[in-house]
Amino acid sequence: MLKLIKTKEEYDIALKRLGEVFDAPIGTPESDECDVLALLVGAYEDEHYPIEPPDPIEAIKIRMEEM
Template sequence: MDIRLIKTKDDYQQALKRLEEIFDAPIGTVESDEADVLGLLIDEYEKKYHPIEAPDPIEAIKIRMEEMQLKQRDLVDEIGGKNRVSEILNRKRKLTLEMVRNLATRLNLSAAILIKDYQILK
């Protein structure tokens, strides 16, 4: 087992190739342990060099609505009126602090995601 830190794209490609080779190794074997360590090293490299950005607030709301099978009308109490919900989801109006608090609770989303700035469409 020759495991090294992943510092370059070449190291990363080699690690991915090796992980693919040993991915299905039986648990408790040297190869299985190597796959676990390689997985951690690859994950750290990807976090550093290929971070996945969190969605903007409106996308986060829409994703959570889909996950929870909610319709726009289901957010009237949190946002304040059917028209207001439509304006928010269509990026015609910004979220207020009260809306952020209500949506964070209702949708179980981090307020940190909801307070990020996003573009308003005219």
Template sequence: MDIRLIHTEADYQAALQRIRKLWEAGPGTPEADELEILAMLVNKYEEEHYPIEEPDPIEYIKIRMEELGLKQEDLVPYMGNKGNVSKVLSRKRSLSLEMIRNLHRGLRFPLEVLIAEPNLNSKATG
């Protein structure tokens, strides 16, 4: 087992290649231990070099609406009225604290997504 920290893209690719070879290792074997350590190192490298941006709250709402088969009028109980829903989805109005709470409680939307800064570069769509 020759494990080193991952500093470069070449190190990262080599670690991924080794992980693929170790994938079939049975539990409790030295190979399984090596796989677990390499996976932690790869995860650390990916967090530092390939961070995942927090999703935009409005895009998240739109995606979840599509996934759940919801229409704008289905959000009225959580946002107050049709006008609020339309304004929020077209980025003409921000989510209020009450809307965030209602969406979280009623539809189980994650608070951390709803309170994230909206992406101001997104197109206003209704």
């Protein structure tokens, strides 16, 4: 049963299941489950592991070093 992910344990279980159904053929129930799990995992990660935008000066420095 799919439900919102509220704990780290539920997150770990959802990640494991996502790995199991990730390559399911499109149009199968497993593919649909994968889509929903990806949304649920993404929402949990956005809330608990936010990624801050980079500092603009640091981003320019990194880009200059790459060139």
